[in-house]
């Protein structure tokens with residue numbers, strides 16, 4: 001097309017547009033309201049339903065009326081509706097919406113370190129995200145175009161009367177349609193976010209409750225002789241990639257070589273951190289999550305047993321308003337985050353950095369001390385989780401090799417942690433597990449999908465003790481069986497002498513994403529093989 005023809009065509013469009021300015025406004029309103037919805041109904045049916053269409057007409061009409069009153073009102077409303085629609089579509093595209101409230105909680109839970117990694121991969125490098133930004137840009141540009149071509153001061157002197165009528169019409173429409181538009185994606189996302197952000201915060205309440213309880217709690221009598229308890233909580237580690245569990249490459253030489261250990265074929269109670277950690281550390285279970293809000297964790301139990309407790313983390317210091325993990329961390333006497341407490345600390349440093357927060361002179365042989373060490377482990381983005389010079393597979397062919405490298409690096413970190421404490425203990429208990437697993441293919445992976453794979457739950461669980469007789473009953477109870485870490489707190493209590501029975505959970509019930517969404521692990525889809533008890 002020559003420049004002349006192009007400008008002719010543009011001229012024709014602008015004449016039409018000037019003649020029918022309200023068709024521009026109508027197009028803008030329909031575009032903003034319907035584009036992501038129609039795409040969603042076509043390609044993301046798991047997160048969009050046909051009953052979202054009638055409310056969409058109401059929203060479109062509202063946008064039109066607002067624009068009629070004043071173009072600026074359209075622009076403001078279209079910005080809000082378009083942005084919320086885009087975020088909803090983004091969630092649906094990458095994770096499927098599942099439970100929107102849990103999605104919103106998870107989003108509010110993230111802090112800037114993780115957000116920049118998220119922004120890079122899921123926004124800047126995502127064609128889908130760019131398409132959504134294009135959608136939003138067009139929604140606003142159409143509004144700007146309408147503002148330019150709309151009739152100025154129609155019916156001279158009476159413009160404000162007309163606008164007033166428009167406002168009355170809009171309010172009437174809102175009152176009539178208000179309750180019906182609740183099911184529209186942008187409205188759902190907006191109201192859910194508002195609700196989550198403003199409700200009485202159960203995590204802050206828990207903090208007060210636990211503090212009040214601990215202020216008067218009598219000491220506990222733990223008869224086990226451990227002077228050092230080292231509990232390492234991994235991140236997104238799938239045992240299928242560990243030689244300890246039969247992976248063909250030697251990804252876990254340290255764990256492989258550890259003598260007299262107990263190794264369980266474990267599944268995590270949930271496929272995401274925020275809910276898994278409370279279930280692992282407190283009496284909460286898959287079917288009774290709310291117990292978390294009223295119960296101290298094993299961190300407090302060990303404090304009552306006279307242990308000096310440490311929580312040392314390479315993860316983010318999540319917001320105390322939303323984070324269940326920071327709530328449990330705060331039960332320890334010494335809380336240290338690489339991000340805040342280490343000079344030069346930032347998100348994403350290789351896990352070895354944790355040793356700098358565990359100085360040797362603080363680890364006193366004979367003194368009762370318990371250390372909870374939270375790794376970054378195999379957290380996305382996987383290629384950044386290990387120093388390249390420590391890779392088992394220096395030239396990974398695909399994501400599976402990269403992921404195997406993260407597992408191998410974690411094994412090296414475990415070896416260093418173990419060595420540091422072993423040298424400074426008289427009797428040590430060492431535990432390693434992961435909050436949840438991960439599904440990994442040649443080019444994709446992740447967890448916290450609303451339709452979960454078995455692979456998101458397959459985790460390592462390893463116990464080691466200087467005196468292995470303490471582990472005998474546990475070894476018998478776990479031998480060859482599928483074990484749910486929902487009761488791992490009971491096993492820790494058993495090992496230190498607070499329980500007579502290891503209380504192993506063999507349930508295959510797990511949560512998909514969050515509380516209330518109970519699934520049977522055995523029935524979940526999987527990548528390579530289906531696991532049974």
Ligand SMILES: [Zn+2]
Pocket residue numbers: 235236272273274435436
């Ligand atoms: Zn996690």
